[in-house]
Amino acid sequence: MMKMGTKVLNVRNTQTKQSLINAFLQLVSEKDFEKIRIADISQRAQVNRATFYAHFNDKYELLDYMLGDSASAAIVEYTSGTVKFNQESIKQLVLGACYFYQQPKIKCRSSYIGLVVPQLKEKMLNELKIYLMKSLGNTQTEIEKTFYVPVFANMINEGALQWASGNVSMNQEEVARRVSLLIFGGYQPPS
Template identity: 35%
Template sequence: MKVQNIRMTATKKLIEEAFTDLLRKKGIEKITIKNITERAKINRATFYAHYEDKYQLFDEMIKGAATELINVHTKEENIWNQKQVTCLTQAVFEYLNQVKMSCPYSYQNLFPLLRMKMLNALKTHLESLFNSNNISEIKEFNILMYSRIIYDAAEVLVVEKTNLTYTEVIEEISEIILDNNQSF
């Protein structure tokens, strides 16, 4: 059984490497299962034994990446303050920037898929943070809004043009999120 697991892991790694290499060269919508299997030197049946389609492959590849980056960036911050907002924004920025650099031809098509993963990871992190600090006045709505503000600010930095620097964007979103008197 252990040999089979090692073989499955090795095969999945070949498939993921082939897919990642193809994403660097063309958009996800133009990548076929045939492209992946030829690059990985496996047959189609082997691919389908592991994945339903290329989107499930992509989903599994990014599963956990959002949470992992948030944990890495916030491991020393467990209070809700500007440093926490900065760390979370850095995590999202890094997450999106990695995809943009790795998938230059399809990152804009991939961002909607990534958005939900990262928003869920941010929401989970913030719920944990607020529960651990017993901040009872923070409601689910606020957590969802904070998650979206942080994500959207990082996405603007990665995708869109802005005259603001990275630091200025973080200062702006910190002011919006942390200033209780701020009205939207």
Template identity: 70%
Template sequence: MATKAMNIRMTQTKQSLINAFFQLVSKKDFEKITVADITKGAHVNRATFYAHFHDKYELLDYIMGDSASAAIVKRTNGAEKFDQDSIVQLVLAVCDFYEQPNIQCRSSYIGFVVPQLKEKIINELKAYLSKSLDNSYADTEKNLYVPIYAQVIHEGAFQWTSGNVITSKEEVAKRVSLLLMNGQ
């Protein structure tokens, strides 16, 4: 019972640190945010912060990775399949990921955060695709196709998110899925 209470408290503390960070990014440039600012907003001491994260960069990395994973799980319900509907859901998950209010922060973060966001969501796409294609391809083929599929899914969603296409995200997702399924 004590372990369960400890895990709940650690999860709540980590979430408090994340929430404090989000409050700060809406007001300050990332480079000006300090661990002291984060701990003050979370109402914890510095040692507690360091029990969870090495520094603010690790905190940001954790937030982005967790958000990318959650977006994919939410859209796919955790089912790892490779079919037209799953590809549609993956494209929509990437759109959701980039649309999250917590991800959309000050414009000064664009050059710093966007490359990290892209890396996190593509890594999550690769993990999903790798598992969903386990029985469809030999490892050598899978090693070729997984990164390509992940890039195509990401790029379709990113084009919509960036406003480079005027069609709906659902239509973009449908077109990307048709492209990938017809290319098999």
């Protein structure tokens, strides 16, 4: 049973974290990430620096917290939490990755984008590898999984990145279909 004081403290911590996140988001639209100081974030959030450090070690940890488990949530949402290895699940993984990459539509300076995109990619690749490792289960040897999981994860991720960056004229459903065909050996070169 949670005491009333604990509940109030949890709400206050959540509100403080959100105000730090909001302050950070405002600042990245105004100045380069490297130039944002903890004092800037604290001042914008109207808290003292000690309060910032009670929640985060530095601005990189704040950024990592913001990205959170959104990659995992996108995969769970698009696969309905079902772990299978078939063409349909691969399509859903691609669609989940596409959704994940379109989320950070934050108006910000290029230094922030340069920092966030690699972190987003790393988070999505890790989550895809976890899903694929589970979905391959006992169907592959450990040696085969060690080979296939990163290859498939990178194919899914790259398909989503190509779509999200606008490098392809296909819609996300077509990208998902083509990636699943590549993974399942049904690639047909254009006639």
